[in-house]
Amino acid sequence: MTETTTAGASAEAARGPTAGPGTTTITMTVNATTRHLELEPRTTLAEALRDALDLTGTKLACDRGACAACTVWLNGRPVCSCMMLAIDADGQAVTTIEGLAQGEALHPVQEAFIEHDALQCGFCTPGMVMSSAALLERNPQPDAEAVRDALAGHYCRCGTYPHVVAAVLAAAERK
Amino acid sequence: MSGTRTETFPAGIVETGLGTVTREIPASEPPPWPPNAELTWIGRPVPRLNGRAKVTGATRYTVDVRLxxxxxxxxxRSPLPSAELRRLDTAAAAALAGVxxxxxxxxPGDRLRYAGQPVVAVAGVSPRAAAEALAAIDAEFRPLPFVVDMDEARAPDAPAVHDAASAPQGHPSGFPAAPGLPLEGNVRGPAVVRRGDPAQGLAAAAVVVEGEYRTQVHTHACLEPHAVVADWRAEGLTVYISTQFTAGVRQExxxxxxxxxxRVRVVVDGMGGGxxxxxQLGVYGRVAVQLSRAAGAPVRxxxxxxEEQTDAGNRPGTFQRLSLGATQDGTLTALAIESFGTAGxxxxxGIGFFAERLYSCANFETRQHDVFVNAGPGCAMRGPGNTPxxxxxxxxxxxxxxxxxxxxxxxxxxxxxxAVRREERRIGAERIGWSRRHPPGADDGPVKRGIGVAQSLWMSNVQTNVACEVRxxxxxSVEALSSVQDIGTGIGTIMAQVVAEVLGLRPADVxxxxGDTEFPPGGPSYGSRTTASITPPLRTAATRALAQLTREAARMLNxxxxxxEACGGRLQVRADPSRFLAFRDAAALLRTDRVSAVESRLDDxxxxxxxxxxxxxxHEDLxxxxxxxxxxxxxxxxxxxxxxxxxHDCxxxxxxxxLESxxxxxxxxxxxxxxxxxxxMDRRTGLMVNxxxxxxxxxxxxxxxxxETVILENLQGNSATDAYGIAEPANIATAPAIANAxxxxxxVRLTALPMTPDAVLAALGRSGRS
Structure with a gap:
């Protein structure tokens, strides 16, 4: 469902030097599929993913960029999706936790998270997995300190950090 | 079913001193399990079965439910720490299209006692419609005197947070507080536990230690916020809620x-920390149901x-004054503690039963007080009482x-x-390198290293209102059913291990x-009791379900x-395993599509x-x-x-x-x-700053x-699985172990939490050691 229903004027017509307050059309490639969304410009990327696209694997915990639970990839780089507007992702490629596995085949980070029990309640896990997988893209052989640096912005209240480090190192070996 | 039989169970610490204990047990109970080394799945590091759903984002938490x-x-919510509601007009809000x-x-006329206390709830067609309705509500609050600092609240002239009518009354169980205690100003209590004569014990002591300690208010900070989706319908009520106790919420x-x-169903799939x-159901849960009933639609x-930080519970802060007396050989002659704590x-x-039970001391007294302040209500948090x-x-x-x-x-x-903790101290001392421990300040240079130890104490709790079904x-194929919720401990995986162990299958086969009250009552995931409560009746149910299959297989195998016996995916003749049926082939012999057994938790x-x-x-010795x-x-x-x-032991x-997790x-x-x-809390505004x-x-x-985690296998022959909990014991000893280190x-001793750098520098400055 969308946050609001489309207002009278077409979204295209509303486009111009300024957008809003009504909805506007935003086009993103989400998990390799092109999506056209009618959204108010104030909609965050996290809200667009969760509410407009029902991609609820992306979690909101602090809504202020302090916990990184909402981490997705924007053009391959991890970002806090609560800290950017969807309109700023217009024309760009977003990858969410739902798009990380290749069909039935899990990403090595996902497999390692399961094997090493790098999750408990699991609420921070999608964000942790996205940052960990991004780390292995830019540094395929990180040491433990590099893993900790990459995940320094993530909060886990259950305390999975030791298992997370072990999992990411194991995934790097497997990859 | 009736009657008892006598069984001999392995008992003691398997690693160092296994013996036996003989018990008279109900005749319907399964036979004793040997130590884990002789079992196939129990104790093994089986990865959690719902891990795939969690790492792919497929798990639906309550915040993800969309109806x-x-x-x-x-x-x-009240913007003020203490106020009278003077005027409340919701007409303009009600007239908005999306409300x-x-x-x-x-x-109007009601008193509000903390900033963040709910005043009005609204439901709208979108989050923004609801937020706009809030803005349209005309509410006027008259500020009243308030107090948010516990020490100030204890003063006789402090503004009273409660009156006799509004003050919480405690509970007959004594948790979270005893009933019937006196209230004077903002101070309620004391709740007194006493044995012997502490004054005499202190007088007789060769050494007396006195100290004052403070612990802070600590919020749970669950990453998934408190959340509920209520769906009131003529045929019944369904509530999706991020809860530690589906069956309890249903009852509420x-x-x-x-x-x-x-007609009440409570459901939770993913649960993002509690x-x-x-x-409990909480005000928010009740309100969501009321709104759903009023609007005729599901309400999230x-x-x-x-809101999570101000009105979702917290671990109360404490001030504790402690006197400890001992003879020269260390025997405790007296332990007296007076505590003041605030749960808003x-x-x-309170400070729990830690001091009451951990050490032998004939002369003992605690006097525990609650102090009211104008802040959000505290509640149980991982090892409540015993942790501070x-x-x-x-x-x-x-x-x-x-x-x-x-x-x-x-x-x-x-x-x-x-004796168990003695063994734990021995093992831990070896692993940490206790023998290399230096006297304080022995390191050269500005960075000083130290080692400290502290102990944990909690109850072995059991929910007796628990049942499990195995089909x-x-x-x-096999199913195990319980309304129990997985709050992150992986209880479902443990259930699968138990059933697999009995049926000779793999956990993934179960x-x-x-997480659904349509299933047998599963008990709460609090008090470190879930595994202890669920697994014994589950094992018994699996044993009884298997017996129905075994009857068919026995006929076929003459x-x-x-x-x-059931093992390795087969039902086989124990004395001649070449005579067997695959589990699946045995199941095909069943007369009906499924057989089932439901068992409830017996006494230990x-x-x-x-x-x-x-x-x-x-017992109180976990x-x-x-x-x-x-x-x-x-x-x-x-x-x-x-x-x-x-x-640890469990x-x-x-x-x-x-367990390691x-x-x-x-x-x-x-x-x-x-x-x-x-x-x-800002003393001037009464608001939470952070x-x-x-x-x-x-x-x-x-x-x-x-x-480094070490888990002892400490068998006691107490139930069909002999399992107890660990979540709270794992938290209780950490802060004092760090403080001692x-x-x-x-x-220099840091007697207040948290031990922040400024507190360390101030303590060093006071001691002249910096």
Whole structure:
């Protein structure tokens, strides 16, 4: 469902030097599929993913960029999706936790998270997995300190950090 | 079914001193299990079965539930710490197009007692429609005097937070606080526990240690906020809620709304952390149902982070004054503690039974007080009472050992009657390198290192109102059912291990159906009791379901049913395994599509020490010992916890991997409590200053020490699985172990939490050691 229903004027017509307050059309490639969304410009990327696209694997915990639970990839780089507007992702490629596995085949980070029990309640896990997988893209052989640096912005209240480090190192070996 | 039989169980610590114990048990109980080494799945590090759903984002948490036509609700909350509601007009809000229901929770003239207290709830077609409705509500608040600081609240002339009518009354069980205690000003209590004569014991002591300790208010900070989706329909009520206790919430709903239990269903799939704060229905849960009934549509109500930090519970802060007396050989002659704690507008800020039970001491007294302040209500949090209690007592014991010139472990060997903890101290000392421990301040240079130890104590709790069902289907598939919820411990995986062990299958062969009150009552996930409560009846149910299959297989194999065993995916003749049926082929012989058995939790074989409605306490000796190694930078005041060794026991360990996760989680919450977290209230405005995750500091990955977990297999022959809990014991000892290590590093004692760099520098400055 969308946050609001489309207002009278077409979204295209509303486009111009300024957008809003009504909805506007935003086009993103989400998990390799092109999506056209009618959204108010104030909609965050996290809200667009969760509410407009029902991609609820992306979690909101602090809504202020302090916990990184909402981490997705924007053009391959991890970002806090609560800290950017969807309109700023217009024309760009977003990858969410739902798009990380290749069909039935899990990403090595996902497999390692399961094997090493790098999750408990699991609420921070999608964000942790996205940052960990991004780390292995830019540094395929990180040491433990590099893993900790990459995940320094993530909060886990259950305390999975030791298992997370072990999992990411194991995934790097497997990859 | 009736009658009893006598069985001999393995008993003792498997690693060091296994013996036996003979029990008379109900005849219907399955035979004793041997130690884990002789079992196939129990104790093994089986990865959690719902892991795939969690790492792919497929798990649906309550905040992810979307129902057709669902409305979004939110609260107008009091902006002031103490106020009278003067005017409330919701007409303009009700007239807005997107608004579907408005529910006032206070009337003009009512008093509001903390900033963030709910005043009005609204439901609208979108989150923004609901937020706009809040803005359209005309509410006027008259400020009243308030107090948010516990010390100020104790003063005789402090503004009264409660009157006799509004003050919480406590509970007959004594938790969160005893009933019938006097209230004077903002101070309620004392609740007194006494044995012997502490004054005489202190007078007779060769050494007396006195100390004052403070612990801060600590918020649960669950990453998934408190959230509910209520769906009121003519045929019944369905509530999706992020809860630690589906069956309990169902009971609360039935009572609150006058519904038969059969018309109330409570569901939770993914559950994003509770730590004690999601044990009840709560105001928000009740309000969501009322709004759904009023609007005729499902209603979603989820807290934002500020609400989560201010009105979702917290661990109460405490002040403790402690006197400890001992003879020269360390024997305790007296222990007296007076405590004042604050759970905001609620009660339950005591220091638990830690001091009462941990050490032998004939002369003992605690006088525990609740102090009301104008702040959000506290509630249970991971080892309630005992966690702040341990911070004080375990430091006092450390101080006593120094005064007696006794090693802290040797002193505990003398005064701690637990043979299990003695073994845990021995193992932990070896792993942490206790023999290399230096006297305080021995390191050259500004960074000083130290090692400390502290102990844990908790109850072996059991929910007796628990049942499990096991089904075997004719295609050979298997289901295990319980309303129990997985709050992150992996209870579903443990259930699958139990059923697989009995049926001779693999855990992945067992479909787990939990988190739904349509299934047999599963008990709560609090009080470290879930595994102890669920697994014995589950094993018995699996045994009974298997018996139905075995009957069919025995006929086919020309054997007696008691000659058949289930193992390796087969039903086979024990004496001649070449005569077998595959489990699936045996299931195909069933007369109906499925057979099933439901079993409920029996009493522990050795009985219970205390009974409560629906629950019981087997003993108060569940514990563990933790050692911490720290580095303290005496120039910056920064404490770094470098290593923690956590040695714990929980009866029969069910899953090594999940237990390690639980212990690491407990330790990390303890590190965070010790060094970082603190609710900060502004004395001038009465508002919480750090009601977010940016200024309220949680331990992150860089704050994480190396954690070594050792779990003893401590068999007692107490139930069909002999398993107990670990989540709370794992948290209780961490902060005092760190505090004792800090003292060992710098020779200055930090008696208040959190031990922040400024506190370290101030303490060093006072001592002249900086």
């Amino acid at each position: 057709p036509g669902m409305l979004y609700a939110c609260f107008l 579907r229901a408005i529910l006032p929770l206070a009337q 709903l039935a009572t609150a709304f006058g519904l038969p239990l059969s 730590f004690g704060s999601k044990s 109500l989820a807290f934002d982070r500020q 507008v609620a009660v339950g800020a 209690g341990a911070f004080a007592l375990e430091q006092a014991i450390d101080t006593l050992s120094e005064r007696l010139q006794l090693d802290p472990l040797a002193l505990r060997d003398r005064i701690d009657p637990s 075997i289907l004719r295609d050979g 479909t787990i159906r939990i 054997a007696a049913p008691d000659e058949i 074989y050795a009985g219970f020490r205390r009974r409560m409605p629906d629950a019981a306490m087997a 514990g563990g010992v933790q050692f911490a190694a720290v580095a303290v930078d005496t120039e910056t005041g920064a404490i770094r916890v470098e290593r923690v060794v956590a040695v 009866g029969r360990p069910m899953n090594k991997l999940l 639980q212990v690491e989680g407990g330790v990390l919450m303890g590190v965070s409590y010790a060094l970082l977290e603190r609710r900060i 009601a977010d995750l940016e200024h309220y500091k949680l331990a992150g990955i860089h704050d994480t020490p190396e954690i 800090v003292y060992n590093a710098i020779g």
